[in-house]
Amino acid sequence: MEKITEQETQHTSLIAKLVSKTPVEKKGVTHIQMTDGVLIPKKNDHHVFNSWRLTFFLAVVLLSSLVIFVPKPYRAIFLVVIKGAPVTFQVTILSIMGAIIIGLFCGLGSVAKSRVINMISGVYVEFIRGIPLLVQLIFIYYAMGRLFRIEGMLAAVAALSICFGAYMGEIVRAGIQAIPKGQMEAAIALGLSRSQAFRYVILPQTIKVILPAIGNEFISMLKDSSLVSTIALTDILRKGREYISRTFLSLETMLVVALVYLVITLVLSRLVGMLEERLHKNG
Amino acid sequence: MARIRIEHLYKDFVITNNESLHAVKDASLIVQEGEVVVIIGPSGSGKSTLLRSINKLEIPSAGKIFIDDDEVTGSADIRKIREEVGMVFQSFNLFPHLSVLQNIILGPIKVKKMEKSAAKKLGLELLARVGLSEKANSHPNQLSGGQQQRVAIARALAMNPKVMLFDEPTSALDPEMIKEVLDVMLSLARSGMTMLIVSHEMGFASAAADRVVFMDGGEIIEVDTPENLFNNPQLERTKQFLKHIL
Numbered sequence: 107m108e109k110i111t112e113q114e115t116q117h118t119s120l121i122a123k124l125v126s127k128t129p130v131e132k133k134g135v136t137h138i139q140m141t142d143g144v145l146i147p148k149k150n151d152h153h154v155f156n157s158w159r160l161t162f163f164l165a166v167v168l169l170s171s172l173v174i175f176v177p178k179p180y181r182a183i184f185l186v187v188i189k190g191a192p193v194t195f196q197v198t199i200l201s202i203m204g205a206i207i208i209g210l211f212c213g214l215g216s217v218a219k220s221r222v223i224n225m226i227s228g229v230y231v232e233f234i235r236g237i238p239l240l241v242q243l244i245f246i247y248y249a250m251g252r253l254f255r256i257e258g259m260l261a262a263v264a265a266l267s268i269c270f271g272a273y274m275g276e277i278v279r280a281g282i283q284a285i286p287k288g289q290m291e292a293a294i295a296l297g298l299s300r301s302q303a304f305r306y307v308i309l310p311q312t313i314k315v316i317l318p319a320i321g322n323e324f325i326s327m328l329k330d331s332s333l334v335s336t337i338a339l340t341d342i343l344r345k346g347r348e349y350i351s352r353t354f355l356s357l358e359t360m361l362v363v364a365l366v367y368l369v370i371t372l373v374l375s376r377l378v379g380m381l382e383e384r385l386h387k388n389g
Numbered sequence: 390m391a392r393i394r395i396e397h398l399y400k401d402f403v404i405t406n407n408e409s410l411h412a413v414k415d416a417s418l419i420v421q422e423g424e425v426v427v428i429i430g431p432s433g434s435g436k437s438t439l440l441r442s443i444n445k446l447e448i449p450s451a452g453k454i455f456i457d458d459d460e461v462t463g464s465a466d467i468r469k470i471r472e473e474v475g476m477v478f479q480s481f482n483l484f485p486h487l488s489v490l491q492n493i494i495l496g497p498i499k500v501k502k503m504e505k506s507a508a509k510k511l512g513l514e515l516l517a518r519v520g521l522s523e524k525a526n527s528h529p530n531q532l533s534g535g536q537q538q539r540v541a542i543a544r545a546l547a548m549n550p551k552v553m554l555f556d557e558p559t560s561a562l563d564p565e566m567i568k569e570v571l572d573v574m575l576s577l578a579r580s581g582m583t584m585l586i587v588s589h590e591m592g593f594a595s596a597a598a599d600r601v602v603f604m605d606g607g608e609i610i611e612v613d614t615p616e617n618l619f620n621n622p623q624l625e626r627t628k629q630f631l632k633h634i635l
Contacts, residue, residue, distance in 0.1 A: 286480075289482060289484065291482065292478060292482035293484075294471065295444055295471055295474075295545075296495070296544070296545075297468050297471045297472035297496060297500040297548060298468075299468060306499060307484050
């Protein structure tokens with residue numbers, strides 16, 4: 107009888123020991139998640155969400171307080187610079203459409219069965235990716251301009267489309283290759299031709315896969331579109347540089363230019379993130 | 390009449406410059422109209438490669454395959470032949486961006502140029518046949534594995550094929566879903582469809598097959614009725630294999 111109680115007390119003390127050893131959840135303690143998804147930031151991952159939020163908050167507060175509380179010279183600068191935004195957007199939107207079309211051909215070319223077509227799209231990608239965008243832009247506008255008259259907007263859109271088309275081609279190729287092989291097999295087993303299979307089965311799935319990547323390309327393109335200011339297009343940067351040449355307020359003007367770009371790209375990157383989440387949810 | 394005729398088929402996969410894998414070696418097989426033939430054998434024995442050669446998803450290295458009198462391995466239009474050969478895959482391969490009904494009517498509309506309304510009517514009939522009428526507007530990812538495979542069977546049937554090929558149709562399924570797929574296949578077999586099936590389901594083979602083919606190492610070792618092959622195999626390799634799985 108006594109032995110049992112002794113055992114029992116030993117038992118309970120053991121439990122007490124074990125229980126006291128159980129980690130108590132404390133606030134501020136880092137929890138190691140044993141899932142395969144820890145490296146991929148989620149919506150509720152405070153680190154990523156907050157870094158964006160903090161940057162956006164700082165940029166908006168700095169820009170609006172400069173414009174509101176130091177109207178001289180910031181309000182004037184802002185009003186001049188923002189007039190360049192329509193040109194920046196126009197160039198970017200037209201160019202992304204051009205880049206998508208070129209990228210589609212390029213991507214399809216690189217997965218085509220014909221070696222010759224593979225070569226053509228491969229050489230295009232290597233060629234364009236090896237030349238800086240600024241060099242391409244000046245080449246098209248000034249160098250080609252000696253042969254035939256080319257309008258600034260057209261030159262800008264052409265240069266950006268050709269350049270980003272090559273990168274887009276790689277995105278499209280990767281997107282196509284991400285679709286399981288069984289999809290193509292199932293389509294051709296039904297009697298569809300390869301081109302029908304691409305059109306009705308592979309590409310609709312590819313577009314969904316690459317949509318976030320296209321969004322990110324749009325953001326880089328918006329930033330790189332500032333290069334068009336070198337060929338007399340009055341985008342955000344060009345407006346700023348014109349203002350500097352009139353007033354010599356280089357620090358103030360460039361601060362506003364940088365903040366305007368920052369706010370635009372932050373908003374866009376959040377939109378891309380939301381798009382990605384939505385696509386993820388719909389499977 | 391011979392529906393499928395395979396004559397001395399070889400398929401080599403090149404691994405390196407002077408090394409290749411002989412996946413199928415000198416395989417010959419005739420499948421009669423309305424016959425159900427099940428191919429069994431250990432993994433890597435060339436069962437799937439043989440099956441996939443029939444609609445040219447694999448291009449044979451040597452030998453001939455005929456569907457009726459059209460030579461698959463010859464200059465015949467492979468798309469025309471694929472129209473007449475339905476295929477069901479281990480991993481279903483439904484098109485995830487299309488609804489169940491759209492999956493089924495894609496082939497008839499794009500390949501057979503069928504009217505959309507007629508194709509929809511056909512699609513709904515086939516869905517009823519596999520017991521999934523209420524899932525017409527669902528997307529594949531909303532279905533269980535067994536349901537997806539039944540849709541895949543309906544999709545293949547929508548082309549009104551002469552022959553149906555099944556490449557391990559139940560191997561990717563949870564055990565409780567295998568029966569619903571085998572039931573559909575059994576009723577298809579009873580309706581007189583010519584079927585060539587790669588499967589590990591011995592129960593199904595006994596119940597539905599006219600003949601069972603045992604393959605090992607790329608070769609067809611033994612062909613017989615299920616009763617004979619399972620109960621009284623003639624060759625040592627067949628005996629060994631059956632001992633392992635039964």
